[in-house]
Every structure is written in C-alpha cells, then in structure tokens.
Amino acid sequence: MNPQAIIDGLIAGSTIGLGAIGLTLTYSILRFANFTHGDFLAWGAYLSLSLMGLIGGLLAELGVRLAPFSFTLALPLAVVGGIALTVLLALALDKLLFGRLRARGADAIIIVMASFGASMALRSLLEFIYTAQPAYFTTALQIAKPLGLGLRATPDQLLVIGMTFVLVAVLHLIVTHSAMGRAMRAVSENPALAGVYGIDVAQIVRLTWIIGAGMACIAGVMAGLLVQIRPYMGFDLLLPLFAAAILGGIGSIPGAMIGGLIIGLAEAFAVQIVGAEWRAAISFVILVLVLMLRPQGLFGKAGG
Amino acid sequence: MDQAPPSLLLDARRLAKAFGGMTVVNEMSLQMGRGEILGIIGPNGAGKTTLFNLLAGAIPLDRGQIVLDGQDLSGKGPEARIGAGLARTFQIPRPFARMTVLENVMTAAQGQSGEGLFSALLAPARSAAQERANAARARDLLDFVSLSHLEDQPAAVLSGGQRKLLELARAMMAEPRLILLDEPAAGVNPALLDLIIDRISTVNAQGVAVLLIEHNMEMIARLCPRVIVMAAGKPLAEGRPEDVSRRADVIEVYLEGMPG
Amino acid sequence: MELLAYCAFFLTIAMTYAIICLGLNVQWGQTGLFNVGIAGFVGLGGYISAILTTPEAAERIGGFGLPIAAGWAGAMLGGAVLSLAVGLLTLRMRSDYLAITTFGIAVALQLVFQNAETLTGGAFGMAFVPRPFAGFQGNAFAFNLANLAVTCAVVLALYLLLEHLLRSPWGRTLRAVREDEVAAQALGKNPASLRLQAFALGGAIMALAGAVQAHFIGFIAPGNFLPMMTFQVWAMLIVGGSGNNRGAILGAVLVWAIWALSGALIAEVFPADQQARAASLQIVVIGVMLCLILLWRPQGILPEIRSVSRHLGRRHKDQ
Numbered sequence: 007m008n009p010q011a012i013i014d015g016l017i018a019g020s021t022i023g024l025g026a027i028g029l030t031l032t033y034s035i036l037r038f039a040n041f042t043h044g045d046f047l048a049w050g051a052y053l054s055l056s057l058m059g060l061i062g063g064l065l066a067e068l069g070v071r072l073a074p075f076s077f078t079l080a081l082p083l084a085v086v087g088g089i090a091l092t093v094l095l096a097l098a099l100d101k102l103l104f105g106r107l108r109a110r111g112a113d114a115i116i117i118v119m120a121s122f123g124a125s126m127a128l129r130s131l132l133e134f135i136y137t138a139q140p141a142y143f144t145t146a147l148q149i150a151k152p153l154g155l156g157l158r159a160t161p162d163q164l165l166v167i168g169m170t171f172v173l174v175a176v177l178h179l180i181v182t183h184s185a186m187g188r189a190m191r192a193v194s195e196n197p198a199l200a201g202v203y204g205i206d207v208a209q210i211v212r213l214t215w216i217i218g219a220g221m222a223c224i225a226g227v228m229a230g231l232l233v234q235i236r237p238y239m240g241f242d243l244l245l246p247l248f249a250a251a252i253l254g255g256i257g258s259i260p261g262a263m264i265g266g267l268i269i270g271l272a273e274a275f276a277v278q279i280v281g282a283e284w285r286a287a288i289s290f291v292i293l294v295l296v297l298m299l300r301p302q303g304l305f306g307k308a309g310g
Numbered sequence: 311m312d313q314a315p316p317s318l319l320l321d322a323r324r325l326a327k328a329f330g331g332m333t334v335v336n337e338m339s340l341q342m343g344r345g346e347i348l349g350i351i352g353p354n355g356a357g358k359t360t361l362f363n364l365l366a367g368a369i370p371l372d373r374g375q376i377v378l379d380g381q382d383l384s385g386k387g388p389e390a391r392i393g394a395g396l397a398r399t400f401q402i403p404r405p406f407a408r409m410t411v412l413e414n415v416m417t418a419a420q421g422q423s424g425e426g427l428f429s430a431l432l433a434p435a436r437s438a439a440q441e442r443a444n445a446a447r448a449r450d451l452l453d454f455v456s457l458s459h460l461e462d463q464p465a466a467v468l469s470g471g472q473r474k475l476l477e478l479a480r481a482m483m484a485e486p487r488l489i490l491l492d493e494p495a496a497g498v499n500p501a502l503l504d505l506i507i508d509r510i511s512t513v514n515a516q517g518v519a520v521l522l523i524e525h526n527m528e529m530i531a532r533l534c535p536r537v538i539v540m541a542a543g544k545p546l547a548e549g550r551p552e553d554v555s556r557r558a559d560v561i562e563v564y565l566e567g568m569p570g
Numbered sequence: 571m572e573l574l575a576y577c578a579f580f581l582t583i584a585m586t587y588a589i590i591c592l593g594l595n596v597q598w599g600q601t602g603l604f605n606v607g608i609a610g611f612v613g614l615g616g617y618i619s620a621i622l623t624t625p626e627a628a629e630r631i632g633g634f635g636l637p638i639a640a641g642w643a644g645a646m647l648g649g650a651v652l653s654l655a656v657g658l659l660t661l662r663m664r665s666d667y668l669a670i671t672t673f674g675i676a677v678a679l680q681l682v683f684q685n686a687e688t689l690t691g692g693a694f695g696m697a698f699v700p701r702p703f704a705g706f707q708g709n710a711f712a713f714n715l716a717n718l719a720v721t722c723a724v725v726l727a728l729y730l731l732l733e734h735l736l737r738s739p740w741g742r743t744l745r746a747v748r749e750d751e752v753a754a755q756a757l758g759k760n761p762a763s764l765r766l767q768a769f770a771l772g773g774a775i776m777a778l779a780g781a782v783q784a785h786f787i788g789f790i791a792p793g794n795f796l797p798m799m800t801f802q803v804w805a806m807l808i809v810g811g812s813g814n815n816r817g818a819i820l821g822a823v824l825v826w827a828i829w830a831l832s833g834a835l836i837a838e839v840f841p842a843d844q845q846a847r848a849a850s851l852q853i854v855v856i857g858v859m860l861c862l863i864l865l866w867r868p869q870g871i872l873p874e875i876r877s878v879s880r881h882l883g884r885r886h887k888d889q
C-alpha cells in the first residue's frame with residue numbers, strides 16, 4: 007500500500023470536511039438536507055476565479071507569485087470576495103425559495119425537493135456561463151517536496167491542510183464559547199422555544215448560511231486549486247459531503263470535519279485496491295454502514 | 311391477586327413511566343373483570359392519559375406488565391393491541407380529517423383483507439365482499455352514534471362532540487373486548503352528554519368492558535359502579551363513586567390543584 | 571409520414587416517462603417518500619431486462635436470450651428487491667435519509683453500469699436488446715406505432731391497477747397513515763410496513779419503465795441514467811400534479827414536450843459549437859419551473875382527488 011494515500015486522503019478530506027460543515031449546520035438548524043450545498047462549492051470556486059481575473063487585470067502589481075505557493079496575491083483577495091458573493095447567493099436563495107417555503111409551513115421534504123431543483127438549475131447555469139471545460143486558478147507546476155516516511159506534498163497541499171485545521175478549530179471555539187454559538191444550539195434543539203426565549207431565530211438562520219456558504223466557498227477554492235474547477239465539481243462531492251455529515255453526527259462541526267477526513271482517507275486507500283473508477287462508491291458504502299450500525303453518527307446524540 | 315380469577319380481563323401490574331426524570335405513572339396496578347365498567351378520575355396531570363398510552367402501547371413501558379385475557383401485551387406495539395381486543399380513543403380526538411366519516415369508521419375494521427398490497431392485488435373479490443359487509447356495519451355504528459347524516463362528509467367538518475362520537479364508533483368497529491375512553495364528555499354540549507352516556511352503557515351492555523377517564527362526575531356516577539382515584543401516578547382511593555368523592559384525602563388532592 | 575413516425579416515437583418515449591412518473595406517484599404522491607435516485611431504479615430495470623433477454627455474447631456474462639416478458643418481470647422483481655433493501659435501511663429514520671440514500675444508490679448504480687464491464691458492457695453499454703415488433707423495423711411508421719401501442723397499453727394497465735389500489739382497503743389505509751400515523755397505529759395499522767410496500771411497488775414500476783425503454787430503443791448505456799433523468803421525472807410529477815395518476819401521465823407528456831421543443835429550438839438558434847452549452851439552459855428552465863411550482867402551485871395542474879373506497883355502495887339502497 008502506497009503511504010502517499012495519507013496525503014491524498016487528508017487533502018480530499020479537508021475539502022469534504024469543510025464542505026460538510028455547512029451541510030451539517032443547515033441540516034440541524036434549518037432542518038433539511040440541502041442538495042444545493044455542493045453547488046455552493048462550485049459557485050464559490052467560479053466566483054473566486056472570476057474575481058481573481060478581475061483583480062489581476064486591474065492591479066498588475068499583484069501578479070507576483072507568493073513563493074513557495076503556486077498562486078499570486080490576487081487569489082487570497084479574490085477568495086475574500088468569493089466568500090462574500092457565495093454567502094450572498096445562499097442568502098438570496100433562502101430569501102427567494104427556502105425561507106418562503108418555511109414561512110408557509112411546508113414540510114421539510116418539500117424544501118429538500120426545492121433544493122434539489124435549485125441545485126440542478128444552479129449547476130446548469132454554471133455550465134452555461136463557464137462551459138463544461140475545466141478551469142484552473144493557476145497553471146504553474148509545483149514540485150512535491152519529500153516530508154519523510156516516503157510522503158510527499160506540494161506547498162499548496164500543505165497550506166490547504168493547515169488552513170483547514172485552523173479554520174475548523176477557530177469555528178469550533180467560536181460556536182462552543184460564544185453567546186452566538188449557544189443561540190445556534192438552542193435553535194437546533196427547539197426553534198419554537200428558542201424564539202420564546204428571545205433568541206432572534208432569523209438572525210441565527212442568516213448566520214447558518216453565512217458560515218455554511220463561506221466554508222463551502224473555501225472548500226471549493228481548495229478543490230479548484232489542487233485539482234480543477236468544473237461545474238459538476240460540487241455535485242460530485244455531494245455524496246461524500248452527506249456521508250461525512252452523517253458519519254460525524256448531524257449538527258457537530260468537529261464531527262463533520264472528522265467525518266470528512268475519514269471519508270477522504272477511506273477513498274484514498276480504497277481506490278488503491280478497487281481502482282479509481284469506483285471512488286464515488288466508497289462514500290456510499292460508508293453511508294450505508296453508518297446508517298446500519300450507528301445512524302446517529304460518531305458524535306451525534308443517540309436516538310437523534 | 312395470587313390466582314387470576316377466570317373472569318379477569320385486564321391485569322396490569324406495576325406499570326411505571328417517567329419523562330426525563332419526572333415520574334408520571336408510578337408502579338400502578340389495575341385489574342378489570344370481563345364486561346366491567348371502571349372509572350378513573352383524578353386531578354389534571356395525575357397521569358391518567360399516560361396510563362392509557364401505556365395500556366394502548368402508544369408509549370413504551372419503563373417497567374411493568376400488561377396482560378389482556380391471558381395474553382401478554384407488554385412489549386407489543388400499538389398496532390398489535392387492537393387486534394388483541396383493546397381499543398382506545400384519544401383525549402383530543404384524532405379523526406382522519408380528509409377522509410369521510412364513513413371511511414374513518416371503516417379504517418378501524420380488523421382483519422380486513424386487501425389492506426396488504428398482495429391481497430389487494432390478488433384477491434380483489436374477497437376484499438370487496440368483506441368491504442361491503444364492513445360498510446354495512448360501519449353505517450350501523452354511525453346510526454348508533456347519530457352521525458349517519460354526515461357519513462359522506464370529510465371528518466374535518468365534525469364538531470368537537472361529534473369527533474368524540476366518531477372515535478367511539480371507530481373503536482367499536484374493531485370489535486374490542488376492552489375499550490379505553492379518554493374523557494368522552496370533554497367539550498361536549500350537555501344535550502349530547504345524555505347521548506354519549508347512553509351509548510357507552512349500551513356498548514357495555516353488549517359485553518364490552520369499558521375503562522373510562524372522566525372529569526364529569528355526573529357521568530361517572532351514572533355509568534361506573536367502581537372508580538379509581540388517581541393522583542401523582544398511582545391509585546389514591548378506590549370504591550363506589552359516591553363513597554370515594556366524600557373521602558377527605560380525595561377532596562384534598564382535588565383542592566391542591568385549585569388556585570387560592 | 572416521417573413526421574407521424576416521429577410523433578409516434580416522441581409519444582412512446584413520453585409514455586415510458588409516464589410509467590416512471592406513475593411509480594414515483596406511488597412513492598411520493600400517495601406515500602410522501604422522497605426518492606432522489608429514480609435514474610438508478612430505472613437503469614437497474616433496463617439492465618436486468620437487457621441481460622436476461624439479449625443473445626449470448628462472448629465478452630460478457632449474461633445474454634440469456636429469454637423472451638421480453640421475462641425481462642420485464644425480472645426488472646420489476648429487481649426494482650422491488652432494491653427498494654425493499656433501501657426502505658428497510660432508511661424508512662425508520664427521518665425522511666431526508668431516504669432522499670440521501672436513494673441519491674447514493676443512483677450514484678453507486680451508475681458506477682456499476684459504467685465499470686462492471688463483464689456484466690453491463692461498460693461505457694459502451696449493450697446493443698442488440700431485442701425490440702418488440704422487430705419484424706416491422708423496415709417501416710419506421712408501423713414499427714413506432716406498434717411500439718406506441720404496447721407502451722400505451724402498459725401505461726393504461728398500470729393506471730387502472732393503481733386506481734384500483736387507491737380505492738382498495740390498501741389505499742385507504744395508506745391515506746389514514748399519511749393523515750395521522752398515531753391514530754392509524756391505534757387502529758392496528760402498521761405504518762412502516764405500508765410505506766415499505768408502497769416504496770417497493772413504486773420501485774418495481776420504475777424498473778419496469780427502464781425495461782420498456784431499453785427494449786424500445788434496442789440499446790442501453792450508462793449515459794441514459796444520469797441524475798438529469800431523476801430531475802426530469804420529478805419536474806413531470808410536480809407539474810402534472812402529485813397524488814394524481816392522470817396528473818402524472820399528463821406531466822410526463824407535457825414536460826417531455828417542453829424538453830423536446832426547447833431542444834429543437836436550441837438546435838435552430840445556436841451555432842453547432844455552442845449547442846452543448848445552450849442545452850444546459852434547458853435544465854435551468856426546468857429547475858426554475860420546479861421551484862416556482864413548489865412555491866406557487868404545489869398541487870400541480872391536476873390536484874390530488876380525494877378518492878373514496880369503492881364497494882361502499884349507496885346507503886340503504888334496497889331498504
């Protein structure tokens with residue numbers, strides 16, 4: 007078995023974990039499985055790509071490579087804008103579609119269906135705007151440096167893994183140690199009661215989208231940076247995202263991250279045995295196993 | 311209590327249920343004879359409805375045993391109990407609102423062929439014949455509770471008292487040996503009250519045992535030779551209604567709940 | 571004549587979608603189960619039937635050369651078994667888990683269609699799937715018309731069967747469970763078992779649709795069973811009216827017509843190199859339409875009719 011699978015797994019797992027955070031939050035606070043979440047990743051990547059082109063065109067002096075990484079300063083700047091735009095997209099979708107259905111008291115499953123329809127539309131819109139051709143943040147080639155133990159990684163890859171851990175740790179601390187985080191938990195336990203206790207439920211809903219879409223955008227950019235950007239990238243990640251969120255236990259941020267890493271690593275090792283063409287089936291197998299053996303997930307409450 | 315007498319219908323022993331640390335039914339035992347009519351009274355929150363939910367299997371027991379006619383029902387789900395002869399109504403009626411009144415009653419028929427996919431597909435003639443017989447019986451029951459003029463209306467149009475009557479008809483449709491009635495007179499117009507009392511005693515006269523939760527003492531006095539006063543999840547007193555209602559401890563638990 | 575042949579072809583395809591919609595209507599319209607893996611169930615049926623009925627082929631297992639009817643039956647059985655497995659796994663949990671799992675089933679089956687070459691022929695699929703009325707193939711019009719008749723007959727038979735079920739005690743019990751699960755349980759109904767039955771019936775019908783389609787086209791490949799299909803079928807049922815079997819059929823024809831016409835329009839308007847790109851607009855339009863209907867007219871064109879059990883007769887008819 008090739009030990010390099012560890013690095014591959016951690017990288018894929020970082021993207022999946024960050025993406026699954028938004029999914030697990032929307033599931034526990036807004037109470038529906040959001041099929042558009044994968045498309046937030048793709049939109050985040052494309053929006054950042056467009057902004058990067060714009061910034062690079064306006065400010066040529068930013069076009070210097072940030073050694074040892076493969077990209078220029080335009081990318082981090084663009085990502086900030088990309089996050090804002092992705093959040094805006096999620097909030098708009100909530101205002102136009104999900105929020106209206108909620109206000110009407112529609113069944114959760116109707117909202118799931120609407121998210122499924124919106125997901126198809128969003129993805130195809132990307133395909134129309136950017137075509138199905140893959141796009142790249144950078145064409146610079148990077149050399150993987152040996153890390154010892156027979157492992158190798160490029161600076162970009164290490165940056166992605168490191169940033170993921172920092173982001174998740176910060177987010178986890180905020181959610182567990184702030185009034186805002188307590189309010190989020192209260193809403194996820196019982197939205198009606200939380201409203202009675204003077205929690206601004208609408209604001210918590212907004213916050214959920216902000217965190218979820220923000221993380222999705224970062225995950226999308228990471229995947230785009232290390233692999234490529236395609237309109238279907240988010241859709242292809244959807245099953246791993248769901249599997250990670252359920253494996254980690256719905257509502258748990260560290261759970262989603264750990265679930266993501268487990269799925270990433272499992273994929274990386276399993277493809278060495280069964281072949282890369284079966285990669286997408288791995289998360290399905292894990293999903294089924296979790297549903298059979300521990301449906302509440304690793305960090306979920308029993309009976310939940 | 312050592313040897314079950316042959317006429318024993320329901321034998322519930324040491325039933326217990328707590329919700330998140332709050333004990334609601336506390337080691338309560340209850341025996342009923344065949345064809346008996348037994349009243350349960352008690353202040354609000356005494357655990358009467360919870361006792362019904364335990365007997366009917368709507369919520370699982372923490373501890374205890376329920377035997378109906380020699381058959382142990384303790385671990386069985388709600389859908390198994392009505393087949394064993396135990397039917398119930400709800401304190402807040404739960405009609406199938408968008409189904410007609412007649413369909414509501416017919417749904418309660420037990421052993422209706424055609425309720426499984428295979429029998430519906432493979433033996434339509436048999437299930438049709440049975441449906442006709444059941445429809446006739448359901449109509450008789452609707453006559454019995456004076457709802458026949460509404461049989462084609464969706465149950466959503468029924469008034470509160472009519473819903474109570476519909477639930478009675480629905481429970482009867484299952485041909486139970488024991489029927490649990492949770493406050494059949496609550497919210498019922500006094501004009502309907504006589505009808506409900508009369509119907510319950512007719513049901514009982516047909517040999518169906520009745521366990522009746524009621525706050526209306528007139529109804530209890532007219533129907534039940536024996537009542538159990540329940541307080542804080544267990545029996546406080548038991549006896550004839552007129553005796554029990556004079557006891558000081560019973561009066562006290564009722565007064566405790568009162569403001570002032 | 572060519573136009574008529576095309577119309578017959580168009581309608582036949584629409585009717586195969588109508589079959590899928592009828593299956594989905596059992597699951598969603600009548601029972602409220604959200605299946606996001608329709609394409610997987612349809613594909614499964616198509617492949618099972620193709621494997622059972624194609625002539626023996628050197629490069630793969632299968633090719634049993636059985637009659638088409640055996641293929642159809644095998645497909646339905648396969649669809650039912652898969653649905654039962656999925657249902658047993660997820661139906662005791664929150665409804666979204668069924669959605670997520672069926673979504674996963676479709677992804678996993680798509681991989682099997684693509685990669686299990688010795689069974690499915692891989693990316694190139696399977697040719698020589700026997701076609702009914704192959705003798706007429708020389709005459710496109712007669713061939714298409716005969717197939718249209720067969721497919722319509724299947725739709726009609728299913729429609730009558732499902733309407734029968736809706737009015738049977740089974741249909742009534744299903745409605746009772748949907749209205750108030752607690753009350754239905756107190757009356758001795760088993761909601762879990764009923765849902766499982768409905769899910770399996772719907773899955774069997776979807777798989778049958780896959781078989782009918784494969785035999786009509788005479789060819790089967792993984793590309794026919796993309797998530798697109800799931801999405802189209804949902805749009806069809808929601809537009810037509812979920813809960814209503816006629817709505818399901820109407821929606822299938824209508825959305826398929828919109829699809830075909832908009833495809834033709836794109837072929838006219840856009841230059842050849844831009845057509846693939848423009849085709850994605852079709853999906854955007856259908857996706858937006860689905861959302862708008864959920865927002866503004868969730869009952870669809872033909873709303874659900876409250877069906878009352880048959881055999882009730884009239885009251886005191888002969889008294």
Ligand SMILES: Nc1ncnc2c1ncn2[C@@H]1O[C@H](COP(=O)(O)OP(=O)(O)OP(=O)(O)O)[C@@H](O)[C@H]1O
Binds near residue numbers: 334354355356357361
């Ligand atoms: N599912 C439940 N979860 C938590 N607490 C419950 C539940 N069901 C009942 N309780 C509590 O148990 C206690 C007894 O309730 P129950 O409905 O059995 O009373 P009751 O005797 O029927 O009263 P009433 O005469 O008002 O109908 C109440 O304090 C109630 O809040």
Ligand SMILES: [Mg+2]
Binds near residue numbers: 358359360
């Ligand atoms: Mg009560």
